[in-house]
Amino acid sequence: MPMGHTATAQAGSGGLTATEHRLANGLRVVLSEDHLTPVAAVCLWYDVGSRHEVKGRTGLAHLFEHLMFQGSGQVKGNGHFELVQGAGGSLNGTTSFERTNYFETMPTHQLELALWLEADRMGSLLDALDEESMENQRDVVKNERRQRYDNVPYGTAFERLTALSYPEGHPYHHTPIGSMADLDAATLEDARAFFRTYYAPNNAVLSVVGDIDPEQTLAWIEKYFGSIPSHDGKQPPRDGTLPGIIGEERRELVTAEVPARALMAAYRLPHDGTRACDAADLALTVLGSGESSRLHNRLVRRDRTAVAAGFGLLRLAGAPSLGWLDVKTSGGAEVAQIEAAVDEELARFAAEGPTAEEMERAQAQLEREWLDRLGTVAGRADELCRYAVLFGDPQLALTAVGRVLDVTAEEVRAAAEASLRPDNRAVLVYEPVEPADDADGEQAGEGTDDAHEGAAK
């Protein structure tokens, strides 16, 4: 039976509210009403990602995500895509270390169709799963890997740095795309077992956001999902806990066909969901985000040794997060020279902390990013699922920006001092292979012709 909570806007939530419910089979449901536009977003997070994969089967969670679009009990072949798009909706699925999500954004009057489709595959995927779709999607995913990682310069940097940052055997040592050998080795029976283990209503959170009637929506959810049996076959992921500091610098030099030298590094940072992680986010923003960051000012504007320099944050809940440094060199600049400058800036920041103005800028940037994310029904639905699955409380999504604004400059300094140090990073250096004998008759590259989005899924 659905159980409701009242919808009262919390302080700092920008007036957004969400209610939580749970079906008898364990499916958690989060609803959020917003009638500004006649659209509704459906988002379903399964609490399974590449961290649940076992040795020899990397990439299985993502390959399986593809199979979820190949039909189910009442949906033929590509029917899931055809029906949603034919109803004026958009859809996709993605797989990360920690979860797999599926989402549809629909015109309001087609919401029930999306719920029916998600329930059909949650309850009856195995009725349709066959060898033919397995073989086909294996090839598609291998081409996805080639397109996004193997056939682009620096394409495997993420994979290499992840492997350097988390030890062999750690659940986050490999990335969701998996290896070609493991993709080749996966069998139909692996896929079936994966579904039986992880795809259950009690291992998922469903959020519906937008122009909805909550009572009617809950009734539909009960009707379509309510009879799907729960089960407890799931194995918890291997423990991802690691010491707060790596304790040494790990380093890999890659000589490859890349257009310029590059310095990349991953710093071990606090787990997502903690105040310390928000503080680290602000530190990385001051240091390496945007055109007024310390690294941009130092390397791109003043030293002119880099064409681009910045920090990113990979937030992770079940293992230490990673702070991601990416510097592409300018002209003949040497990596050692850049590395010394980066270390100098990080050390200065760890000693002095951000200025008041830098704090204001970083908080304003992160606030706008949150407004962007919560400003669409699909973005809000995804965040509600994220906080429900990873932290047990969807309401935290609506107050996240308040927590970022609450962090002090001293906490930001302390976060940098604790984590942004040479003995807490994996370093990846790219050195281009010497140009061979090719008579370079070519002229400059084109900048803006990438005319359209990549393919779905």
Added chain:
Amino acid sequence: MEFHPQPTPGTARPWAFPEPERGALPNGLTVLRCHRPGQQVVAVEIFLDAPLEAEPEGLDGVATIMSRALSEGTDKHSAEEFAAELERCGATLDAHADHPGIRVSLEVPASRLAKALGLVAEALRAPAFAESEIERLVGNRLDEIPHERANPSRRAAKQLSKELFPADARMSRPRLGTEETVRRIDAAAVRAFFEAHVRPSTATAVVVGDLTGIDLDALLAETLGDWSGDAGQPRPVPPITADDTGRVVIVDRPGAVQTQLLIGRIGADRHERVWPAQVLGTYCLGGTLTSRLDRVLREEKGYTYGVRAFAQVLRSSGPDSGGAAMLAISGSVDTESTGPALDDLWKVLRTLAAEGLTDAERETAVQNLVGVAPLKFETAASVAATLADQVEQHLPDDYQAHLYARLAETGTVEATAAVVNAFPVDRLVTVLVGDASQIEEPVRALGIGEVSVVPG
């Protein structure tokens, strides 16, 4: 589980593409505004009538360097200060030069619009164009070029432009310039381009978002209203022509694990009556994973992660003005499957020409293209971008709103004719970025045009 029949849809709530309010400031700047309740991040798009065509001979890339230099300091702020002040507003500012002109795009929380718009106005009114900053931007641009050349899809796009357009046309050359031309750009050239082509009387600002409590007239008057300039002269626009003789160019990348495909020509733009039918037919050919191309190449054969067909307006300034859109098919396939994938692709095109689209396909496409509009235009930025595209292409402000009605009225026969005309099998230029030693022979055997190989 208990199965239930597929539900039937409820009643659609009406939705229409927002109608902007059009006006002008005393300095001649055209302003389009659009209130979107709930959109806390306001989007401002400014279109400057400074097309690439206007770049002086031998200075390709000056429009790009100028647009980037707009945010590198003013009479009141140094480059570092300007970037810092903008980011303090929680704003992002991008400027981008393309064939039709320059677009300056600001996104900022509504609460800080006033300050951010003040900074943008300052950049347009009194950019510093300091020599040392221009030098840095030129160096930075030179550094970017090898990265673009290394990227297979950008390399393919560059080659296709070179193949399609006459050598003396600006469109045949890289939008952002070549090493040779960028190297020649200095502060004087940037300022000269700015003075010749940037003025309020030929610019348009589009402001979209939740404008509750914002006195936009007062705000515009004290920001963009303070920008001045003369009237400017209308510039002749040369018609776009292209050589679409069917042929194949392989850009050699020894050892590449995939081949990047870009197959294109030029065709109708939004001013032509056929546009809605072309949109519909192109969607049926390659708009999504269940369109004809991916149904075979991806979902049956597994040759690719996805292949898309699309039409993208290059430049367009009115009916019969010689504007055009790039019509293209793009994607990547594993090296070994290159020959078979192209063979299948041509079979899909031939079958389409021989048998046409089905009514069911046309119906699904209409439902999708019309139905996704409220989703697509949920954010202020997406509405502002479309309104600015209309301005840039000299289309009426209600163009997009009417497009949906025209799509719904387009029949299967018209959509078929449009897509078959758009992608005739013997008038397509195919660029393949891949390993020539492996793909050249299989591609030659297909007989889809003369094959040549150029270095990567």
